[in-house]
Amino acid sequence: ELLTKFLKEDVFIDAEEEFVLELVTKWVDAKKEERMEYLLPLLRLVRLPLMDIESLEMIPSELLKWPEIQDAVEEAKHYNNNIPAQSLCRGERFKSRGAKPSVVMFTFSVETCAVTYQHIDTGARCHEELASSGLEAEFDSSSTVKVGNFLYRTGGYDDIVCSSVHVHRYNPRYRNWIQLADMNQPRVSHGLCASEDRIFAIGGIDHTVGEFGDEDAILSSVEVYDVRENQWQSLTDLPTGSYNQAAAYDDDCIYVSGGISADPFDSIPMSTVWKYSIQQMVWQPRTDMLYNRQGHSMTALDGKLYVFGGYTLGDNQPSHVFRDCLNSEVYDIGTDQWTEIRTIPETFSHVMRSVGLWNRTFFLFGGGSLHKYHVDE
Structure with a gap:
């Protein structure tokens, strides 16, 4: 016994x-x-x-x-x-003994990769440096998403500051990164979201360094990664290319909001929202956000999309092109309506675009601190 x-x-x-x-x-x-x-x-x-x-x-x-x-x-x-498909295996038998839910933050620099854990229930925190992967600079500018208990990162800048096609996955048990199948399109500053078994990469920038200098192509391409098969497949392009947008998945649909458009007639940044039906393979416009923003987060929960942070248009001073967007809002998918929710305190400063969600609580990082937003309160 x-x-x-x-x-x-x-x-x-x-x-x-x-x-x-x-x-x-x-x-x-x-x-x-x-x-x-x-x-x-x-x-x-x-x-x-x-x-x-x-x-x-x-x-x-x-x-x-x-x-x-x-x-x-x-x-x-x-x-x-079947290493690529390990993130699809759920249940206690696949978890390390004694594993507890934690907020995890990665810090990348040219030479180091460090990770900080904060236990959700107790608030206890620990910090450790990981073995160098040689790709820290690329990781710093990539997009990330969680599938199962694994973290995926896509794109970013490579060692010659060109957009990358590389995809890596982090295993919290071994605390290491493995490389997976490359994307079809090099991209940076792109939207990224995931379902239970697929990852969607949306738009972004293809930055290249050529004979006559740097060139940026704003992308409209969209592709999906099949976690089980470890391969990428193209989807229907965005109606207009964009970057620094936010993306979220809900009920077999992808939602994309904000960002900066390739269309010179669009506002900078945009408030536009698009919905992509994976079954019908078409993009449909939805009601615009209440605030123009780019570099923000958008997270699906209970048929709603919660939007935090990012940058919005600054005041009229030439040096203030963008300012922190402290206004938060939520979109009801069923009614196609946006509602403003509690404003982010100014002391938080800029809220980073990576947001965690656990038991109806959002975890946001800004101003050097971790903050919580309780949905029910």
Whole structure:
């Protein structure tokens, strides 16, 4: 009973999952006749996907006499072998023991990559530097999105300051980055959003360095990444190219708001909102936002889109082209209406475009601090 309770309580263990399996089998073997009946219930508590492929291959045949354990081992092997699709696997058995919900912030510079964690329930915070990937400069200017318990980043500037096609995924268990299939189009300052199993890259800039200097092409192209297949496919172009827009996914539709347009007749920044039906493959205009903005966040929750931060048009002084947009708003998808919500305090300064969401609470970073917005309050 104590061993069962220990494995069910989901506490941190400073050991690999192979140790847990060995602990179970040795405990049963110590008094095999009287403990054999407990073996199957205990094996069900072993998180086989956390074991490496070599260890899975070496599991004794006597443990595989139960069909459900055979199936669990095969599932674990598939999880280890199909690395790009790991973010689609949900459930406790795929999580490290003792893992807790946290807000995670990455800091990139030319030489370092650091990560700060803040435990959501207790507020406890820790900071660590990660091993260099050699791509810190590129990461700094890329777009990011979460699928499952993994972070994806796309595009950015490469080492010669051209837009990149590269895509990487961060694994919080091993705290490392792996490279995935490249996008079809190099892009930076683009919109990025995700469903349960797909990632959508929208617009942005293709910045190149040529013989006669730098050139920027504002993109209208849109593409989708299939997490399961690890490949990109083109979708219908935006009606007008744009960059620094925000994107969100809800109910098989993509929503894009704001940004800076390739059309010189559009306002700078825009308040425009577009809806893309993935089934019908068409873009439709929706009601404009209440505020023109670019570099903002837009997050879907319960049939609504919450918009925070970004930059809006400055005052009439030549040096004030843009200023921080402290006005917040929410869009009701069903009624196609925008409503203003609580303004961001001026002390927050500029709110970054990466926003976290957990249990109906938004986490925003601005002015050197982490802030919360409670939807129900």
